[in-house]
Amino acid sequence: MTPLVRWARTHPLALDAALALAVLVCMIAGSFVDHSSADGGSYTWGARTPNPLSLVLMVLGAAALVFRRVAPMCVLAATATVSVAELATGDPRASVVMSAVIALFTVAARTDRPTTWRVGLATMATLTGVAMLAGPLPWYAQENLGIFAWTGMAAAAGDAVRSRRAFVDAIRERAERAERTREEEARRRVAEERLRIARDLHDVVAHHIALVNVQAGVAAHVMDKRPDQAKEALGHVREASRSALNELRATVGLLRQTGDPEAPTEPAPGLDRLDDLVDTFRHAGLPVEVARAQEAPALPAAVDLAAFRIVQEALTNVQKHAGQGAKAEVSVVRVGPNIEVSVLDDGPGVALAPDPERDSGGHGLLGMRERVTALRGTLTAGPRYGGGFRVHAILPVKDLATDTTSGDATT
Secondary structure (H helix, E strand, O other): OOHHHHHHHHOHHHHHHHHHHHHHHHHHHHHOEEEEOOOOOEEEEOOOOOOHHHHHHHHHHHHHHHHOOOOHHHHHHHHHHHHHHHHHHOOOOOOOHHHHHHHHHHHHHHOOHHHHHHHHHHHHHHHHHHHHHOOOOOOOOHHHHHHHHHHHHHHHHHHHHHHHHHHHHHHHHHHHHHHHHHHHHHHHHHHHHHHHHHHHHHHHHHHHHHHHHHHHHHHHHHOOOOHHHHHHHHHHHHHHHHHHHHHHHHHHHOOOOOOOOOOOOOOOOOHHHHHHHHHHHHHOOOOEEEEEOOOOOOOOHHHHHHHHHHHHHHHHHHHHHOOOOOOEEEEEEEEOOEEEEEEEEOOOHHHHOOOHHHHOOOHHHHHHHHHHHHOOOEEEEEEOOOOOEEEEEEEEOHHHHHHHHHHHHHO
């Protein structure tokens, strides 16, 4: 944007004052020119002189144009009034109607099309009718037809400017809306990615820290009387902390850019590591029984990871909340097009001393629900009759595989 255009947009009143002055100069100059049809349509400068009333009307019409943006209809009415007075009384006639032409252009450019039609036709009919019927020239004079043509062109030009301005504004608004949509989509994706990373970090940290806490408590309890058992517990603490660090490193590595040589290459955990997961809880003192098919078909990666994380989080909750002497049962079975994951415990933790975080569905249960919902499955979690807690997830397998295949084919 040039400085002149910027100044014009920030000082509209000064721009209109300059325009009014230019129109006044043109009207005064035109009033000294005489058109002689006898000399082949030539124009002669200084052949006539405007009367004082015409000069006053020209000044009034130009002065009204200073406020054409503030009150366009009032300015049009004022300029049309002085133009009618000049057309009816001026002899020789001055070009006061030029101010009305500018005012009509402004009205057409700043209002809607129906208003332009109504006001434009009324202005054209009034000025042309007065010029033909009340003016000193014959009704068929060329100057009278010129008034009709100039007012019509002013209305048409103003309507064209308004239409183009509306078109440009619509394009700008569409571009801004598209930009806002892209920004909102980007923020949504960032929020979803942050939620996914937070969920993975919670699953990893909660599981391993719970095991470290239990084993550290065992080691502190038997350190003086049974040092061998304390040493074994500390060994489990070391293994759990090493596993936590490895999984944290793998999860945080997902944030690295594509092509980073330090990006993790180890696959995401799945049900093939279920036995190792259960062993960590058994070493921590939680008896766990597992029921699953020995030769189960391969699952989609998303379902495999979700099932593993659900078992991990559910057993972590059992370890933290079920109480001493609790036992857990894990069941992973294929039922039709779905895989069902169940984790049960018989601990008195919920029945005797309800935990507000577990009952209300803390971050662990919330993370499990989000995982299952993302796969269009269902999750139920709640206390069991007679004590204990139950987590049951149904994850669709065939529908997800079909959607993935069709999406690849479309791509």
